[in-house]
Amino acid sequence: xxxxxxxxxxxxxxxxxxxxxxxxxxxxxxxxxxxxxxxxxxxxxxxxxxxxxxxxxxxxxxxxxxxxxxxxxxxxxxxxxxxxxxxxxxxxxxxxxxxxxxxxxxxxxxxxxxxxxxxxxxxxxxxxxxxxxxxxxxxxxxxxxxxxxxxxxxxxxxxxxxxxxxxxxxxxxxxxxxxxxxxxxxxxxxxxxxxxxxxxxxxxxxxxxxxxxxxxxxxxxxxxxxxxxxxxxxxxxxxxxxxxxxxxxxxxxxxxxxxxxxxxxxxxxxxxxxxxxxxxxxxxxxxxxxxxxxxxxxxxxxxxxxxxxxxxxxxxxxxxxxxxxxxxxxxxxxxxxxxxxxxxxxxxxxxxxxxxxxxxxxxxxxxxxxxxxxxxxxxxxxxxxxxxxxxxxxxxxxxxxxxxxxxxxxxxxxxxxxxxx
Numbered sequence: 001x002x003x004x005x006x007x008x009x010x011x012x013x014x015x016x017x018x019x020x021x022x023x024x025x026x027x028x029x030x031x032x033x034x035x036x037x038x039x040x041x042x043x044x045x046x047x048x049x050x051x052x053x054x055x056x057x058x059x060x061x062x063x064x065x066x067x068x069x070x071x072x073x074x075x076x077x078x079x080x081x082x083x084x085x086x087x088x089x090x091x092x093x094x095x096x097x098x099x100x101x102x103x104x105x106x107x108x109x110x111x112x113x114x115x116x117x118x119x120x121x122x123x124x125x126x127x128x129x130x131x132x133x134x135x136x137x138x139x140x141x142x143x144x145x146x147x148x149x150x151x152x153x154x155x156x157x158x159x160x161x162x163x164x165x166x167x168x169x170x171x172x173x174x175x176x177x178x179x180x181x182x183x184x185x186x187x188x189x190x191x192x193x194x195x196x197x198x199x200x201x202x203x204x205x206x207x208x209x210x211x212x213x214x215x216x217x218x219x220x221x222x223x224x225x226x227x228x229x230x231x232x233x234x235x236x237x238x239x240x241x242x243x244x245x246x247x248x249x250x251x252x253x254x255x256x257x258x259x260x261x262x263x264x265x266x267x268x269x270x271x272x273x274x275x276x277x278x279x280x281x282x283x284x285x286x287x288x289x290x291x292x293x294x295x296x297x298x299x300x301x302x303x304x305x306x307x308x309x310x311x312x313x314x315x316x317x318x319x320x321x322x323x324x325x326x327x328x329x330x331x332x333x334x335x336x337x338x339x340x341x342x343x344x345x346x347x348x349x350x351x352x353x354x355x356x357x358x359x360x361x362x363x364x365x366x367x368x369x370x371x372x373x374x375x376x377x378x379x380x381x382x383x384x385x386x387x388x389x390x391x392x393x394x395x396x397x398x399x400x401x402x403x404x405x406x407x408x409x410x411x412x413x414x415x416x417x418x419x420x421x
Contacts, residue, residue: 019312022308023305023308023309023344024344024347024351026301026304026305027302027304027305027345027348028348028352028355030298030300030302030304031301031348031387032352033294033301034294034297034301034387035353035356035373035383037290037293037294037297038291038294039371039383040290040371041287041290041291041294042379042383043191043371043372044269044287046191046377046379047191047192047193047266047268047269048191048192048193048265048266048268048269049191049266050192051125051126051265052127053226054266055266056227056229056231057224057225057226057265058224058226058227058233058236058262058264058265059073059262059263060075060079060224060236060240060262061073061074061075061223061260061261061262061263061274062076062078062079062219062240062244062258062259062260062261063258064255064257064258064259065255065257065259071275072274072275072276073222073272073274073275073276073277073278074219074220074221074222074275075219075221075222075223076213076214076217076218076219076244076249077094077212077213077214077216077218077220078214078215078243078244078249079092079223079225079260080092080094080223081214082239082240082243083223086236086239086243088227088235088236088239089226089228089236090226090227090228091121091125091226092223092224092225092226093119093121093125093223094210094223094224095117095119095122095202095221096206096220096221096222097114097116097194097278098114098115098116098170099114100115101115101167101170101171102168103115103165103166103198105163108154112197113197114194114195114196114197114198114278115171115196115197115198115200116199116200117170117199117200117201117202117206118138118201118202119138119139119202120136120138120139122224123135125224125226128185128199129185130145130184130186131186132161132183133182133185134182134183135183137182137183138182138199139201139203140182140204141201141205141207142178142179142180142201142203142204142205143179143180143181143182144165144179144180144181144182145181145183145199146160146181146183146184146185146199147186147187147188147197147198148184148185148186148187149187150197160181160184161181161182161183162180162181163181164178164179164180165178165179165181165198166179167179167200167205170200171220172220173209176205176206177204179201179204179205185199190374191374193265193269193277193278193279194278195278214249215248215249215252216249217252217253217255233262233264234262236262237261237262241258241259241260244260270287298386298387299390302390303394305344306391306395306398309337309340309341309395309398309399310398310399313337334400338395338396338399341391341395342392345387345392349384349387353373356373357373360372
């Protein structure tokens, strides 16, 4: 396509300013609506898929019999004690999560969200990466790793390595003492069902608490298991139950009967409604319905756009007829129309992304969602390709049918011009 032809197409679009504006606004709104729904559904379905072997990771829960409706995300510490003796379990981790705690740096005390106390298995299982520092030091007493955002906010340009933070209050405990910062970790990936800003060692001030968990009927920590390939999770759940039933913990104070359950990692964000979830789940979203609605909106918008394009072709019969008379084939005419449609779609898609970014805070507040566009992910560009494919495909079908009509205005005008010639 020559530069001259493109200039002609742009001039043609500008010549019909009112209709071009109506068509552009309608298509932009339709594409924007599609992108919001389609990309939001894609985002929701891709939570936790960035973890290695995510399909083999499960969260183990323990619920007193008769209380399954009020299942907790936290579970008994005996799961950690049972895991080494179950051959189907490849890796396991137990960690605590404080939604908010009190931290002191120097004389400055503040409330901090999402503080985790973890072990080395957590580091491996959930692919924690470090900007600086050795993550193996998380196994040393009273050590801490802070996120990039935390370091930037509270230490600014200073080097936090070797400095200390005071844990004044943390999940039912007070005055845990001083923790030495041993490294800076990357921020939690956005599409993860939990967040962390500080990772604390389970050794030192927290050692006694973790050591006592297997012998107490309290739900204080979270237990995650990575199973060997091909393992049926219900088998592992039954082995956890059998371990509990033969332990001295069963006869201790508290409920006697417990049910054990393994929730797939990929089900947590969308389907879990357990108490003490890290984040509010989005089980209320009907993924299939949202995906269907997004496609319907796109199709309606594009069909409306194609109808207006066909209407313009009728008005431009003289122009197209003349081109046919001087030797232009149907393929060339269709090519010109496709180029016009391509330019129009490209402009509408560009405007749609701009509109979405401007309205994103309003969208999130209005619909109570966490919608964002991750431009580095292939799904964004696949959705653009889908729009172009449907738009150009429909154009080819409708324009070809229109041009193949017998006695169409183009054919009549072409015949008339030939007769005159």
